[in-house]
Amino acid sequence: MLIAKNLTFAYSSRMIINDVSLSIKSGEIVIIIGPNGAGKSTLLRLLTGYQKPSSGECYLLDRPLSQWPQKQLAKTRTVMLQQSQLTFPFKVKEVIAMGRAPYGKVHFNKAIDEVMLQTDCLQFAERDYRGLSGGEQQRVQLARVLAQLWQPQPSEKLLFLDEPTSALDLYHQQHTLRLLKQLAVKQKLAVCCVLHDLNLAALYADKIILLNKGKIVEQGTPSQVLTVENIQRWYGVDLGIFAHPSESSIPQIYLNP
Amino acid sequence: MRKSSQPILLLGLFILLLILMIYSANSGALKLSFTQLMNMSFDDPLWNIWCNIRLPRIILAIIVGMALASAGAVMQGLFRNPLADPGLLGISSGASLMVGITILFPAVFPPIMMLYGKMVAAFAGSLFICALIYLYSLNEQCNLAKMILLGVAINAIIGAVMGGLSYISDESQLRQISLWSMGHLGKGSWDLVIVSLSLIFPALLCLIKLAHQLNILQLGDEDAHYLGINVERTKRYLLLLCAVLIGASVAVSGIIAFVGLVVPHMIRLQIGANHKWLIPGSALGGACLLLLADTLARTLVAPTEIPVGLLTSLIGGPYFLWLILRHK
Numbered sequence: 298m299l300i301a302k303n304l305t306f307a308y309s310s311r312m313i314i315n316d317v318s319l320s321i322k323s324g325e326i327v328i329i330i331g332p333n334g335a336g337k338s339t340l341l342r343l344l345t346g347y348q349k350p351s352s353g354e355c356y357l358l359d360r361p362l363s364q365w366p367q368k369q370l371a372k373t374r375t376v377m378l379q380q381s382q383l384t385f386p387f388k389v390k391e392v393i394a395m396g397r398a399p400y401g402k403v404h405f406n407k408a409i410d411e412v413m414l415q416t417d418c419l420q421f422a423e424r425d426y427r428g429l430s431g432g433e434q435q436r437v438q439l440a441r442v443l444a445q446l447w448q449p450q451p452s453e454k455l456l457f458l459d460e461p462t463s464a465l466d467l468y469h470q471q472h473t474l475r476l477l478k479q480l481a482v483k484q485k486l487a488v489c490c491v492l493h494d495l496n497l498a499a500l501y502a503d504k505i506i507l508l509n510k511g512k513i514v515e516q517g518t519p520s521q522v523l524t525v526e527n528i529q530r531w532y533g534v535d536l537g538i539f540a541h542p543s544e545s546s547i548p549q550i551y552l553n554p
Numbered sequence: 555m556r557k558s559s560q561p562i563l564l565l566g567l568f569i570l571l572l573i574l575m576i577y578s579a580n581s582g583a584l585k586l587s588f589t590q591l592m593n594m595s596f597d598d599p600l601w602n603i604w605c606n607i608r609l610p611r612i613i614l615a616i617i618v619g620m621a622l623a624s625a626g627a628v629m630q631g632l633f634r635n636p637l638a639d640p641g642l643l644g645i646s647s648g649a650s651l652m653v654g655i656t657i658l659f660p661a662v663f664p665p666i667m668m669l670y671g672k673m674v675a676a677f678a679g680s681l682f683i684c685a686l687i688y689l690y691s692l693n694e695q696c697n698l699a700k701m702i703l704l705g706v707a708i709n710a711i712i713g714a715v716m717g718g719l720s721y722i723s724d725e726s727q728l729r730q731i732s733l734w735s736m737g738h739l740g741k742g743s744w745d746l747v748i749v750s751l752s753l754i755f756p757a758l759l760c761l762i763k764l765a766h767q768l769n770i771l772q773l774g775d776e777d778a779h780y781l782g783i784n785v786e787r788t789k790r791y792l793l794l795l796c797a798v799l800i801g802a803s804v805a806v807s808g809i810i811a812f813v814g815l816v817v818p819h820m821i822r823l824q825i826g827a828n829h830k831w832l833i834p835g836s837a838l839g840g841a842c843l844l845l846l847a848d849t850l851a852r853t854l855v856a857p858t859e860i861p862v863g864l865l866t867s868l869i870g871g872p873y874f875l876w877l878i879l880r881h882k
Contacts, residue, residue: 347779371782381773384634385827395770399782445781 298323298453298487299374304343304353306336306511313339314350315511323453324481326488328498330522331508332532337491338379338459340508344489345376345457358453371399374455375445379463381438383426389437390422396444408447415476416440417469431464439473443480451485458490462497470494474501495550499523500541507531523548560831563824567838571616574842578612578849579604582856611742614750615848615862616841618739618803619813621754623840624833625799626814627821628761631768631829632792633691633701636822637877639815640800643701644708645683646811649804650734651712652679654719657730670749677753677801683708684797688790737810737863739848746806753802757795758837764792765829772827810863812870813840819877 299321306314313336321327329337342348344355346362355362357374365373375396383392393413397405413419418440421429426437439461446454456477462470478501480486492498498505499519507515507522509531515522525538534552541547580587584603594600622640629638640646652675690704720731733740767788770778775785803810821835844862847869851862 345780347776367779367784368782371780374780376777376780378774378776381777383772383827384636385631385772385822387769387772387827391769391826391828392773395773395781398766398770 298358299344299455299489300356301344302353302356304340304350304355306339306343306348307351313511314343316353317343317508317511317513318353319506319513319516321455321487321489323455323485323487325503326477326481326490326501327504327506328502329489329491329506329508330493330495330498335508336511337508339511341376341457341459341489341491345374346370347376357455368399371445373453374457375442376457377438377442377459377461379459381434386425386427388422389418389424389426389429392426392437393418393422393440393444396441397447399445404447404449407449408444412440412443412447415443417472432466432469435461435464436469436473446486448484451483453485453487455487455489456480458488460491460493462492462494470497477501495523495528499547499549518546520546520548523550560825560828560835564831564835564838567835567842571838571842571845574845574849575612575616578615578845579608581849581853582608606744607742610744610747611739611848612845613747614742614806615739615845617747617750617754618807618810619817619840619842619844620758620837621750621799621803621840622810622813622844623817623821623836624758624761625796625803626840627818627829627832627836628768628792628796629814630818631772631832632789632796634772636819637702637815639812640680640796641809641811641814643683643687643705644712645680645687645797645800646804646809647709647712647716648683649676649680649801650809651715652676653734653805653808654716654731657727657734658719658723673749673753673802673805676805677798680801680804681794681797684793688793733861734808735863736861737808737866738851738859738861739807740852740859741806750802750806753798757798757802758833760795761792761799761833762830764788764795765833768792768829769827808861808863810844811867812874813844813866815877816870816873817843819873 301317301319304314304317305312317340329340331337339348343350346355346365349363357365390409393409394405397408413422416436416439418436421433426434429437442456446456448454462473465473474497477488477490481488502519504516505519505522506513507527514531515527523538525536528534528536528550536550536552538548538550541549584600591601591604625640629640629643630636632638653672656672656675687701687704690701716731716735720728723731767783770781770783771785771788778785817839818832818836821839822832825831825835844866847865848862851865852859854860
């Protein structure tokens with residue numbers, strides 16, 4: 298669905314993204330991991346089309362990203378950022394409704410009701426967004442981006458998320474990633490997600506991309522990427538890995554004390 | 555808040571405005587009640603006073619109040635800060651400087667063109683300051699505190715230039731300039747109503763049409779971009795419309811401070827932050843406030859009058875202080 302070819306991005310002569318090529322298929326969850334400052338957020342901005350690469354090109358559904366009309370692009374891919382602050386007293390429901398902006402009134406109520414149910418936002422629909430906790434705000438933002446991609450029939454759409462679970466409690470971490478998995482499988486959604494929690498990544502990723510200093514250093518299934526040597530080498534941590542007790546193909550990481 | 559309450563609040567404001575209009579039309583230095591007027595023939599000079607002095611002034615107060623308050627609401631939304639105000643940011647003084655220059659060095663045009671001339675000059679002034687602020691806001695280290703300091707600097711510089719202009723002006727020009735800088739609506743005439751309406755009304759309609767985009771800009775530039783909004787173009791367009799509104803109202807009435815700050819803030823508390831309702835609500839609220847202030851300005855110390863800008867500053871200044879102390 299999305300193919301990136303030789304993306305490079307330099308900022309004031311510093312190479313932030315260096316010759317990155319990758320592909321994201323519909324129905325697939327791709328998780329980008331990497332140590333701090335690896336260029337994950339910048340890579341996301343190149344893949345979403347917010348920033349233009351210094352060289353290289355992204356193709357969304359075989360069409361260069363730069364040639365997509367903005368409105369149509371907004372109906373096909375969306376992005377959930379780490380944080381979205383509001384200054385003024387918007388209600389949660391109003392914030393979620395902004396996700397339907399590219400569509401006007403089409404399927405408005407149905408889409409909003411469904412995503413609020415999916416993201417467990419119904420209980421604070423009428424509250425002031427600014428009064429919510431960080432985790433609740435993240436759920437509202439997730440609802441907003443899901444509303445932006447909501448569709449009556451499954452079709453190919455692309456969802457980017459930058460650390461969507463950073464402020465969520467354990468229950469909502471699981472809930473969110475299960476929801477993403479389910480949407481990927483049933484709705485042909487392609488999901489590309491930056492995560493710090495490697496165990497969470499291992500549980501849900503179809504493909505993990507390990508980024509370091511602007512380059513892809515490893516990519517593949519969780520069990521291919523999450524090995525003791527790889528993590529030690531790129532993160533510099535002292536750790537061990539065991540197979541998940543109920544799903545032996547899923548590696549789980551523990552830190553040595 | 556329930557869904558239906560927003561139209562009801564707008565309707566309430568509209569009814570309040572109608573009541574204020576009737577009250578205002580009934581009071582003034584000259585006691586002219588409707589019953590008195592009804593008993594007189596149309597060629598009576600009192601009818602003339604009512605039709606050609608009082609009525610246009612009332613309508614002018616409404617138009618200017620609408621322009622100032624809705625421009626304030628939009629600027630606050632644009633900079634995502636409740637303290638953004640055309641006066642504080644120096645936009646009004648930019649417009650007033652240009653008006654000052656046209657008072658001192660009047661170009662010779664036919665009368666109706668003259669009115670537009672002043673408008674165009676004021677618009678150029680406000681647009682220039684808007685552009686300055688916009689360019690500054692693209693700077694990554696920009697925040698509202700710095701922007702308001704920029705406004706302080708702009709206000710100081712323009713204040714000095716205005717001082718210089720008053721110094722070289724003759725007696726009648728001096729009087730005009732000083733009235734202008736305090737803000738007054740005493741020059742109300744139908745010509746002025748038509749000219750200002752022809753600029754302010756379309757600009758207001760455009761703002762209401764852009765309310766949806768302004769809402770989405772509240773999420774931040776990057777989020778708005780992902781929702782398919784052309785962020786830079788929308789912002790430029792909104793600023794341009796604000797410059798038209800502020801320029802036109804300064805050209806008509808001089809600097810009337812704090813309407814653009816106080817009204818949107820009060821309306822937002824009642825009606826919520828959705829600009830689809832906030833902009834028309836602020837327009838109606840601004841009309842009410844300025845009409846009330848102007849009516850008080852011309853009746854409190856009748857037969858003379860207080861410049862209305864002094865009154866709005868007297869109300870708005872303390873409110874602003876409260877806002878800062880509370881906002882932290």
